[in-house]
Amino acid sequence: MLKPILAVTALAAIPAGIALADGKDYRGSLKDAQPMSAVLQLAEENGWMVRELDMDDGFYEVEARNAEGRMIEVKLHPETLQIVEHEYDDDDDDDWHGNANNPARAGTAEPPQNGLFAPGAAPQVEVK
């Protein structure tokens, strides 16, 4: 059973404000951002079981299981908590930090026919 979990990174992200460093997407101030408790309250109202909550480029990002049991990723405006992006994330096997011990190529698709690869060649990958 999933319980609401706050990622350690999320706690570190707000005071540092690192996610806003490039200023590409959100140009406001973190001082105006809603507290994380408000995000969690919104999640509870929507029936989301929060798995991870953090900030990326100044937006809240929630990874959760929704009321229908599907994994979702939702981006929220930090001030209004309006949903900016919503997508399903049923392929839930690799976070940002991933699993460096499992470098196998994803899926079974052959490399793209971009002219760089020999036809039918399968990459071999190892992380040491």
Place this chain on the structure above:
Amino acid sequence: MKSLIAALTLTTALTAPGLVSAEPVTFTTTLKDYGGRGAYVALYVTDETGAYAGSLWMAGGKSKYYKHLSDWYRMTGGDSGEVNGISGASVGSGRTLEITLDLSDALFDAGYTLHVDASVEDFRDSPNDASVPLTRDAANTPVAGRMYVSSLSYSM
């Protein structure tokens, strides 16, 4: 007309083997011990004009983070189809990513350059962290990276 057809036949016969011949090339990317979480790393190639030619590998499983590989993202428009079948997990601090690919011979000594973009959560993005020309002479000669990449080399 006959001579044109003959000429085309001859040139096709001469060039076709070069287009399809290939050899395994091993790319070795060693990351510095930067102390953060696993790095997203994109290996891609540009041609002699600097234009994007194609991707060789994407280390990092979630396409929503690809924008942090900013040169790759700009050149591809963030199209994750560019790395379909050539992507895997991110690479940990201090680890070495070794990829062996069967590549077209036509990639070498033809003005192509290999680039590596890298990014780490909560750290600065590092487009073009390392680059090396794809020539037979430059093989087995490691080059240093700028931020996350300690060294980049390839052997064939």
